[in-house]
Each structure stands twice: as C-alpha cells, then as structure tokens.
Amino acid sequence: xxxxxxxxxxxxxxxxxxxxxxxxxxxxxxxxxxxxxxxxxxxxxxxxxxxxxxxxxxxxxxxxxxxxxxxxxxxxxxxxxxxxxxxxxxxxxxxxxxxxxxxxxxxxxxxxxxxxxxxxxxxxxxxxxxxxxxxxxxxxxxxxxxxxxxxxxxxxxxxxxxxxxxxxxxxxxxxxxxxxxxxxxxxxxxxxxxxxxxxxxxxxxxxxxxxxxxxxxxxxxxxxxxxxxxxxxxxxxxxxxxxxxxxxxxxxxxxxxxxxxxxxxxxxxxxxxxxxxxxxxxxxxxxxxxxxxxxxxxxxxxxxxxxxxxxxxxxxxxxxxxxxxxxxxxxxxxxxxxxxxxxxxxxxxxxxxxxxxxxxxxxxxxxxxxxxxxx
Numbered sequence: 001x002x003x004x005x006x007x008x009x010x011x012x013x014x015x016x017x018x019x020x021x022x023x024x025x026x027x028x029x030x031x032x033x034x035x036x037x038x039x040x041x042x043x044x045x046x047x048x049x050x051x052x053x054x055x056x057x058x059x060x061x062x063x064x065x066x067x068x069x070x071x072x073x074x075x076x077x078x079x080x081x082x083x084x085x086x087x088x089x090x091x092x093x094x095x096x097x098x099x100x101x102x103x104x105x106x107x108x109x110x111x112x113x114x115x116x117x118x119x120x121x122x123x124x125x126x127x128x129x130x131x132x133x134x135x136x137x138x139x140x141x142x143x144x145x146x147x148x149x150x151x152x153x154x155x156x157x158x159x160x161x162x163x164x165x166x167x168x169x170x171x172x173x174x175x176x177x178x179x180x181x182x183x184x185x186x187x188x189x190x191x192x193x194x195x196x197x198x199x200x201x202x203x204x205x206x207x208x209x210x211x212x213x214x215x216x217x218x219x220x221x222x223x224x225x226x227x228x229x230x231x232x233x234x235x236x237x238x239x240x241x242x243x244x245x246x247x248x249x250x251x252x253x254x255x256x257x258x259x260x261x262x263x264x265x266x267x268x269x270x271x272x273x274x275x276x277x278x279x280x281x282x283x284x285x286x287x288x289x290x291x292x293x294x295x296x297x298x299x300x301x302x303x304x305x306x307x308x309x310x311x312x313x314x315x316x317x318x319x320x321x322x323x324x325x326x327x328x329x330x331x332x333x334x335x336x337x338x339x340x341x342x343x344x345x346x347x348x349x350x351x352x353x354x355x356x357x358x359x360x361x362x363x364x365x366x367x368x369x370x371x372x373x374x375x
Contacts, residue, residue, distance in 0.1 A: 030101035032057065032121075033066040035075075035082045035094060037148075041110030044144060049108055052145050053119070056152040057104065066100060074098050088122055088129060095124030102130070108148070113139050113171075117151040131155055137168045163270060189228045190346075190369025196223055196249055200359025205320050213287065213297050213321035215255060222252040227367060239267050243276055258283045261333050272339040280333045280354060287324025290314035299323065320358075331356060344370050 034057065037049035051068060058065045075082055078097050085094055091103040106119035114136045121131040133155035137147045147168060153160045198206055198219040208214025225247030233240035243263040250257045265276030288300040292314060299321070303312040318327075337350030346369050354361040 029062065029064045031066060031099075032063040032102040032104060033071055033095065033098045033100045034068075034104045035071065035085055035091070037105070037119075038086050038107035038109075040107060042108055042115075042141060042144065044108070049144070049148065052148050053104060053106070053152065056149045060152070060156055060158065062156060063102065066098060071098065088120075088127070091122045092124055092127045095122070100124055108144060110139060110141075115139055115141070115144065115147060117147050119148075119151050119155055121155070135169075138171060140168060143168060167269075189226065190348075190367050191225070192227050192245060192247070192348075192365045192367040193222070193224045194363055194365030196221055196361055196363035198359055198361055200356075202320070202356065202359030202361070204359075208297075210322050213289070213299070213319075213323055215322045217250065217253045217255060221250045221255065221257075223247050223249040223363070223365070224251065234269075239269060241265050241267065243278075263333065263335065265335075267339070272341070273337075274339065274348075274350075275334075275336040277332070277334045280331050282329045282331070284320060284327060284329060285322055285324040286318050286327040286329070287321035288316055288318050289321065290316055297321075331361075346370065 034050050034054040036046035037053055039046045039049055042049075054065055054068060057063060074097060075094070080094060080097050082094065085091065086105050086107065091105050095101075095103045101124060103122045103124060104119065105122065106117070109116050109118075115138070116134065116136050118134045119132070120129050122128070123130045133151050135147065135151045135154060137143070146164070150160055150165060150168070152158075197203075203219040205213065206215045206217045206219045209216050225245055228244040229241050230244075231239055231241045241264075243261070243265055245261040245263070247259050247261070248256060249259065259280055259282045261278060261280040263276035263278035265274055267274035289298055290300065290303070290312065291297055297319070300312070300316055303314075331354045333352055333354045335350050335352040337348060340347040340349065347366065348369075349364070349366045351364050352362065
C-alpha cells in the first residue's frame with residue numbers, strides 16, 4: 001500500500017505530461033472551419049450538411065476543427081451573412097473573420113439518378129483553393145452522411161471501404177441494405193429451367209419399359225418452373241432468404257412429374273455466390289410389388305394371379321411404378337450457384353443434388369429476373 005502511495009505522484013506526472021504533449025500536438029495543427037454545405041434537391045438543410053462535414057473532418061485528426069457554436073458566435077457577433085456563402089471570395093472573408101487557416105465548403109446536389117458531393121478546401125492566407133474533391137453516388141438519399149464521409153476521406157487520401165463505395169456508386173451492384181434500403185419491396189422472383197439426371201435404381205426404373213413398371217424414358221429430363229423469393233435478412237455482405245420453387249419435370253418426354261422445393265438460402269451481396277438447402281416434395285405414381293429371385297420387379301397382384309393358393313414368399317415394398325397410383329414422396333435438396341448480372345437483368349445459374357438410397361438426382365438450372373419493385 002505504501003509503495004502505491006509513493007508511485008501515485010509519478011503516475012500523475014506521467015499522465016499530465018502525456019496530456020500536455022497531446023495538447024501541444026493539437027495546437028500545432030492548422031485551424032479549419034466549416035460553415036454550410038449547399039443543399040440542392042435534398043431534404044437536409046445546408047447547416048445539417050455542414051455539421052456532418054465538420055464531424056467527419058474532426059475524425060481525421062489533421063486539423064483543429066472550429067466548434068460550430070464558436071463559429072456561430074463569431075459570425076453573429078461580426079454580423080457576417082453566411083446564407084449564400086459558398087464561393088472562394090466569401091469563404092476567404094469568413095476565414096479572416098474567424099481567424100482560421102483553412103475553410104471547407106462545398107455542395108450536395110441531386111442530378112437525376114445521382115447525388116454529386118463536391119468539397120473544396122480553401123487556404124485563407126493564400127486565398128486559393130487548396131483541394132477539391134468530387135464524387136458521384138446513386139440517388140440514395142438516406143446515405144448522404146456516408147457519402148460525405150467517403151468524400152472527405154477521399155479528399156485527404158484516407159483509406160476507404162471500396163466495397164461500400166461500389167454499393168453507393170455502381171448502379172447494378174449486387175443488392176444490399178445500402179443500395180436497396182427498401183429491401184422488403186424488392187422482388188427477384190423469376191422462371192427457372194434446366195435438366196435433371198437420375199442415377200442408380202431410379203435411372204433403371206425410368207429407363208425400363210412400361211410393362212415392367214418403368215417409364216420408357218431417358219433418365220435425363222428437362223424441367224421448367226418458377227422461383228419465388230422472400231428475403232428475411234439483408235445486411236452487410238450477405239442476404240438470407242426463403243425460396244419456393246414449383247417445378248415440372250419430363251415434359252420433353254411426355255411425362256408430368258411435379259415437385260416443389262422449399263429452401264433456406266444465403267447469398268453474397270458482393271459476389272453473387274449462394275447456397276441453399278431444404279425439403280423437396282414430389283407427386284408421382286407408386287405401387288406395391290416385389291422382386292423375385294432374378295431381381296425382376298412384379299406388381300403384388302401378379303403373384304396371386306399365378307399362385308392363387310400360395311402365400312407370396314417375397315418381401316412387399318412400395319416403389320416408383322408407372323402403373324401405380326398417384327402418391328407423394330419427399331427428399332432433401334442441396335443447391336448452390338452464382339448470379340450473373342447484365343444491366344438490370346439477373347441470370348442465376350445453380351447446381352443441385354438430391355441424395356436417395358435408390359439413386360441420386362442432380363442437375364443444373366438457370367433463369368432470369370430483373371430488379372423491380374412492388375407498388
């Protein structure tokens with residue numbers, strides 16, 4: 001305890017010296033003031049935009065940024081009008097009144113589908129424009145503060161998040177909560193088409209003639225359907241969504257095999273890669289039957305027709321059969337792929353896999369959809 005008491009003066013002196021050093025370092029920085037930033041087509045007032053720019057300048061640690069209350073006091077005391085003070089001449093005069101080294105001015109203007117942020121730093125002593133930075137962004141009015149922050153950092157060559165810049169500047173970048181803030185209104189549903197292949201026993205059943213319970217078909221079939229998407233999360237680099245996909249398979253071979261998949265998926269807003277998984281439900285024809293010693297499939301009633309007085313020694317099972325009754329079956333699907341973009345057009349390409357003990361299904365599908373909003 002005694003040693004701690006003895007150390008206290010040393011610690012106090014150390015803290016005071018550090019604080020003094022920091023204060024001296026800050027006092028050596030040039031003084032800069034921000035008045036208003038001109039607002040054209042935005043709901044934010046020039047004074048609000050000026051406050052945003054002042055805050056972002058303070059974060060850099062390169063200037064002594066004059067407090068807005070001090071600015072207001074000096075301006076009001078000297079009866080200096082700043083309502084239309086955005087040009088170099090006026091800013092130099094204001095800088096002399098405020099006794100600053102630099103002045104920051106600029107504008108935020110809506111031009112069609114873009115918002116243009118322009119910032120200029122004026123050296124009061126030389127009465128010249130020292131730096132100018134112009135950046136164009138998408139017309140995302142809820143992101144103006146971020147736009148000004150990026151423009152300030154760009155002006156002073158600070159590190160910026162290029163992914164964020166892309167989301168605010170590239171019209172057809174992958175959707176996120178930044179460039180599509182009203183995500184609950186966005187609808188990316190669209191048609192899907194592709195091919196599915198069957199393996200193992202499933203392949204044999206589809207290939208067998210109908211007299212053997214097969215479908216007399218080639219085990220590679222075209223499928224066509226529609227994908228409905230419901231997003232429930234859209235933040236950062238990823239979005240989470242439910243996908244409902246009704247599909248009809250086999251129309252190219254005169255077959256009608258309906259199914260619906262209910263998937264839970266994740267998609268990268270940065271790259272367009274995605275994966276999903278969930279149950280799939282089919283409508284198909286199934287029948288009870290058995291395999292004999294030669295592994296030939298027979299319907300259950302065939303035994304009693306040929307052997308009416310003898311019990312069937314073979315195991316009865318329920319199997320896919322073109323001669324059977326309509327039934328429902330289920331499976332589990334894994335899917336993944338990437339969405340390619342062409343203007344407003346999205347082109348999703350996906351591969352899927354459905355495991356099954358009687359044979360797996362796999363295939364490729366693609367589609368198209370466009371960014372559109374519900375009214």
